[in-house]
Amino acid sequence: MKTLSVALGARTYSIQIGMGLLSDPELYRSYLQGSQVMIVTNETVAPLYLDRLRQALSDYRVQEVILPDGEQYKTLDVWNRIFDALLDARFGRDCTLIALGGGVVGDMAGFAAACYQRGVAFIQAPTTLLAQVDSSVGGKTGINHPAGKNMIGAFYQPRAVIADTATLETLPQRELSAGLAEVIKYGFIRDAAFLDWLETHLSEVLGRESDALSHIILRSCEIKAEIVAADELEAGQRALLNFGHTFGHAIETGMGYGQWLHGEAVAVGMCMAADLSARLGWLSGADLERVRRLVASAGLPVDPPPEVSAERFLELMAVDKKVLNGQLRLVLLRHLGKGLVTGDFDPDLLSATLHAWDR
Numbered sequence: 001m002k003t004l005s006v007a008l009g010a011r012t013y014s015i016q017i018g019m020g021l022l023s024d025p026e027l028y029r030s031y032l033q034g035s036q037v038m039i040v041t042n043e044t045v046a047p048l049y050l051d052r053l054r055q056a057l058s059d060y061r062v063q064e065v066i067l068p069d070g071e072q073y074k075t076l077d078v079w080n081r082i083f084d085a086l087l088d089a090r091f092g093r094d095c096t097l098i099a100l101g102g103g104v105v106g107d108m109a110g111f112a113a114a115c116y117q118r119g120v121a122f123i124q125a126p127t128t129l130l131a132q133v134d135s136s137v138g139g140k141t142g143i144n145h146p147a148g149k150n151m152i153g154a155f156y157q158p159r160a161v162i163a164d165t166a167t168l169e170t171l172p173q174r175e176l177s178a179g180l181a182e183v184i185k186y187g188f189i190r191d192a193a194f195l196d197w198l199e200t201h202l203s204e205v206l207g208r209e210s211d212a213l214s215h216i217i218l219r220s221c222e223i224k225a226e227i228v229a230a231d232e233l234e235a236g237q238r239a240l241l242n243f244g245h246t247f248g249h250a251i252e253t254g255m256g257y258g259q260w261l262h263g264e265a266v267a268v269g270m271c272m273a274a275d276l277s278a279r280l281g282w283l284s285g286a287d288l289e290r291v292r293r294l295v296a297s298a299g300l301p302v303d304p305p306p307e308v309s310a311e312r313f314l315e316l317m318a319v320d321k322k323v324l325n326g327q328l329r330l331v332l333l334r335h336l337g338k339g340l341v342t343g344d345f346d347p348d349l350l351s352a353t354l355h356a357w358d359r
């Protein structure tokens, strides 16, 4: 088992990464508050892993709420089912919520934990690659609005992240690739050597070799933990983690949530942000080709869907959470391995990027 720490003063917590952690009763004890535990999971994950987690928690009063699976269900109505379950079970302020699943479950459970009786304890037990390398770490929780992704939410840190890498064995290949988008992202924004490593070892990762998977999860969490510890509430450098997301969120919202996986939309978003970085003269043609090749080799799309026009992109991007004083800010690449957040670009260049794909 590998342990990392997200250093946030009194709210410091650990990320535990290893095979079989879901069934280790000792692991939960120190993080659980009181005797009441609500497991929040979904219809895909419950048949696979709910019993395992329930057994590990046999000393506690455990209830579960099973949500439908998919980004299209990250809504106010579905979120409310968590409160119905908590109130039906008469759970009090001393209960603990455990999110067992991917990013959607983690974001909804975390936001419910932030709000239920003004805040209860919360543990992330991520079961997808995307959740293990990204969404379970850092405390961004929330739900979608028809007008924009993750528009309603809170920063609310978990007490622990328990990432059982054995759960990746049952992950569909499409979901594995979607998680890889966020892994590759860390290389683009922060770590050129990791990018080199990914290019060399991608087949081992796609083949789910355990050493390769452990390496990418650990390195991703190290980078994310460092950035979150330095800027928990995204006043500055945390926005780097949003590389590809302004374009990606526009795709997810524009297509209708759930049509594209989040990681797929981010993959295309990274290619579009790299395209703009090249138009600004920061990336060479060869760099841009390298970005697209790595993304495609991970089994991810590199071109936006024709259904979302350049004009629609602009409309959707205008509500991005990084907009400051009415000005759109984007995460671009100064070079491969170094991201930067900037609003200082010629709008015509953004327009050229968006129109490059307009059909």
Ligand SMILES: O=C(O)C(=O)C[C@@H](O)[C@H](O)[C@H](O)COP(=O)(O)O
Pocket: 134, 135, 137, 138, 140, 149, 150, 182, 234, 238, 239, 241, 242, 245, 321
């Ligand atoms: O943790 C962060 O900060 C991120 O931006 C990580 C993203 O990969 C993640 O998708 C996040 O949920 C997006 O947040 P948002 O603020 O753009 O909604």
